[in-house]
Amino acid sequence: MNDFIYSKMKCRHNVCVWLERDCMRPRASIREYEVLRAVITSGTVTAAAHRLAISQPAVSRLLAQLEANVGVMLFERRGGRLRPTAEAMRLNSKLDRLFDALSYLDSTDPSDPTSQPLRIAAPPTLGHRFLANLIASFMKQNRGQVISFETCTSNGLLSRLVDDTIDLGVTLAEQTHSAMELIPFYQTHAVCVMAHDHPLARHDVITPELLHGQNHIALMRRHMVRTRLDQVFARAGVRPNLVAEVATGVSAITLARAGIGVTVICPFPLLRQNEPDLAIRPFHPEFMYRASFAVSTIRPLTKSTRAFMRHVKLAVRQIPNTNPILTQDVDNRPWL
Template identity: 45%
Template sequence: MATKTWHSLPEYQAFRALMESGTTSKAAIRLGLSQSAISRSVSSLESRTGRILFERDGGRLRATNDAAQLNRRLDLLFEALDRIDGPPEPAQETLRIVAPPTYAHRFLVHHIATFLKINPHYFVSLEVSSSEEVIRGILDERFDLGFTGVELSRDGVKLTPYRTSGAVCVMASDHPLAEKRMIDPVDLHDQALIALTHRHVRRAQLEKILHACRSVPRIVAEVSTSFAAVDLAMEGLGLTVVNPFPVVQYRSDDLVFRPFASQIEYRSYFVTPDHRPVHGVVRAFMRHLKLHTAKDPFSKKA
């Protein structure tokens, strides 16, 4: 005869509070219990399920993969309880986003607007900053979700691939190279080039490719974002080599995007904390973005 499975809501509540708070003291304050009560409930849950949910790492509790899986399965239960008890606390309805200008301007603004129209009970805060500040902001827990096109790996953050793309040349529609279907590095010789600043890894990659084929463009301007580089190209100052995503989504008027024959590859990432659960509103926005990002010929889903 099969053993009947039983469930303990207090155990699940203690487990959920510990997952979201990160420490037994914070979980205890959140539930109005003692730390020992939290520990007993989690230990009982581990004993009942036969799984190790938390491990000690340098004096801190680290959730295991089993804990992450159980936490995801409990989403439906706590969402149902929220609907029974009433609307969630305001803090659970707030999404704090940080992103570099290329992602923030127009692209994220548009998707935030459509997301809030569908989900008016959410509130979104958007901060525009550098990729380095994106990582730091997630580590400092000032933001829930970040975006970056730079692989800045740090302990405590998780980079989830979102889009991949190859390099493109962008120029005004009347540029002499606009008639070509693909731009080769040799085509850039003696062409007016709008370059990214040297702090960008992609600048060194491009220079190495051009040097290999003895192609020497005339650098007429340096900028810190592909957003600015594409805008200068639209003004007819020259051409630029950039990551097409997401600028191709909203920078098509009077511009031509052509594949650049090189091994340069770009990845766009979601940035989330690695040591605490991702809130439901974060997952909801990531899902919304994946579903509603328009297709383009230069990038694809990761």
């Protein structure tokens, strides 16, 4: 019985020693992997040395180091040539991603903004109705600049900034988070939208009192602006008749156009000056919306990100009847 216990303890001790030695084993270098691939491809040390522009002894030494580091024999000498073992071929097959990454880095100029994709995200309404055209014009002005553009929720912008999967977000939400900074570039007031023949269309301004009992199309409760609008109604002591909850302003306008009810929304970037089948009226008390750039507070803005933000600012100033906000860049200088 005691011999059995001793045997198990000895086995455990041996395993511990093996693990300790394995952890202390030096890791192979990228240069050693380069030599492995060069010898497999060329078949001789001489050809590999010429390909890598190093001496033959250096190739032999690096191969020996690699075999020592991985703990297996990688080549057999047959007829004056080195023949890779099965272990060498398996190891080489796993190196494709490494050398693809190195090749990409070698071809990348960190000082050239077009060498890295500009990653942008925005909610669908802003993305499709506003940003897509600006991305197209920006790419025409900056030939070679690669753009990665996706749509997501405003909450999704935050997670993408934290995970470093985007460089820039554009949003109408007013979220706060230590990892995200909002830089407003445009502001506008809420409007009340309804079919052109709706009874309320005769009013020049729509107030909460006029909406009491009226069929109302609202954004989903997850939207912060929905909470703010509900508070406006509560303070006025009115209760519109909620007939639909929608996820986007596009859907709200579509239902209003069909005569389902009225909706109080942000007109940017959905509404044009000429909407003959809609009645668009100011909503009082004033209800402000701000369009903002969402940027990381952890990582500095790239050159291409700053350039695109300036492009958006300039474009907004060209839109009739807009209210752009003068902001400053990260160096505390005017944008344009």
